[in-house]
Amino acid sequence: MADAKKSVKKKEEGKIEKSEKTEKPKPISDKAKTVKKTKKKTVPKKDKKRSKKYIGVISEFDRNKKYLLAEAAELAQKTSYSKFDGTITLDIRLSKLKSDESIRGTVKLPHGIDKKIRVAIASEDLIEKIKQGTVDFDVLLATPQMMPKLAQVAKILGPRGLMPNPKDGTVVEDVEKAEKELSEMARYRADAQRNIHIVVGKVSWDSKKIVENVEAVFRALAKYKKDTIVLSSTMGVGVKVDM
Numbered sequence: 001m002a003d004a005k006k007s008v009k010k011k012e013e014g015k016i017e018k019s020e021k022t023e024k025p026k027p028i029s030d031k032a033k034t035v036k037k038t039k040k041k042t043v044p045k046k047d048k049k050r051s052k053k054y055i056g057v058i059s060e061f062d063r064n065k066k067y068l069l070a071e072a073a074e075l076a077q078k079t080s081y082s083k084f085d086g087t088i089t090l091d092i093r094l095s096k097l098k099s100d101e102s103i104r105g106t107v108k109l110p111h112g113i114d115k116k117i118r119v120a121i122a123s124e125d126l127i128e129k130i131k132q133g134t135v136d137f138d139v140l141l142a143t144p145q146m147m148p149k150l151a152q153v154a155k156i157l158g159p160r161g162l163m164p165n166p167k168d169g170t171v172v173e174d175v176e177k178a179e180k181e182l183s184e185m186a187r188y189r190a191d192a193q194r195n196i197h198i199v200v201g202k203v204s205w206d207s208k209k210i211v212e213n214v215e216a217v218f219r220a221l222a223k224y225k226k227d228t229i230v231l232s233s234t235m236g237v238g239v240k241v242d243m
Contacts, residue, residue, distance in 0.1 A: 066242030073210040075239045076231040080203045086234035088201040088210055090217060094194040095225035103190035106169040107220040111209040113186050113199045121175045122146045122164065130156055139182060140164050141175045161189060186217070196221070203233050218243075 061067075061075055073088070080086045094103065120126060122142035130153040140157065142150060142164040150157070150164065157163040164170040168187055172178045188196050198217055201210035214231070229241040 061239070063237065063240075066240045068242055069214060070207065070211055072231050072239045072241045073207040073214070076233055076236060077203050077205075077207060077210075079239070080233035080236040082203075082233070082235035084234075086203040086236065087199055088203060088205075088231060088233055090196075090198045090200045090214055091228075091230045091232065091238070092196045092198075092217075092221065092226055093228045094190060094196065094221075095227050097190070097194060102167075103194075103196070103224065104165065104168050104188065105220065106185045106187050107198075107217055108181070109186050109200065109213045109216050111201065111205075111213050113201070113213075117182055119179050119182055121179065122150055124149065127153055135160065135162065137162070139170060139187065141170050141172065141178050143173060143175060144171055147171060186213075188217075188220075194227075200231075214241075 061079070067075060076088055097103065117139055118137045119139045119141060120137035122140055123146075127149060135156065140162050147164065154163055168189075169178065169185070186198050186200075188198050190196050200213040200217065210231075226243070229243060230238040231241060232238040
């Protein structure tokens with residue numbers, strides 16, 4: 001009797017083992033498959049290697065320090081390591097503005113910007129050229145009487161920042177006089193991040209000329225609070241300015 005019970009028990013155990021072996025794995029869902037496929041290994045980014053010139057330049061001053069304007073202008077020139085005569089740019093980040101506030105205009109620089117600006121005067125012939133896709137100018141001047149006609153090409157000029165506007169001095173009665181004065185004018189416009197970039201000189205200039213151009217910009221933007229002010233060359237390091 002005992003032997004019969006043992007044999008029955010062994011048969012039952014054998015059945016359990018067989019069922020465990022033959023049990024099929026659960027199918028992987030489509031969602032799990034897509035997760036498996038899209039999962040990529042994250043490779044750590046390599047540190048950007050700096051040139052010897054760059055390393056030599058940044059060792060000459062403290063990048064976190066704010067310098068007085070005269071010293072900052074000299075450093076911006078000194079830290080330029082390009083072989084060509086680089087441009088000195090003034091970068092200003094304004095404090096928080098009103099949602100509907102647009103900052104744009106022109107400022108007369110005492111020493112100009114040493115850059116030829118392509119100026120065009122609005123006319124009916126020019127409007128037809130713009131419609132055909134020819135936009136070969138940097139600044140467009142227009143009289144108040146011509147502004148309604150320019151509405152035809154506003155969608156072309158607007159996104160490029162070329163639509164004449166009284167705020168930046170491009171809508172004037174005497175367009176010929178304005179065209180002559182533009183050689184000494186710098187246009188500025190705050191972008192979506194409240195940044196303004198204005199060319200204020202060249203690396204080869206006397207630093208006093210750069211300082212006087214920057215001071216003219218500060219006077220034009222005196223009513224706006226500024227978060228940061230930086231001077232830099234085309235190929236150089238930004239120098240923070242202490243106001």
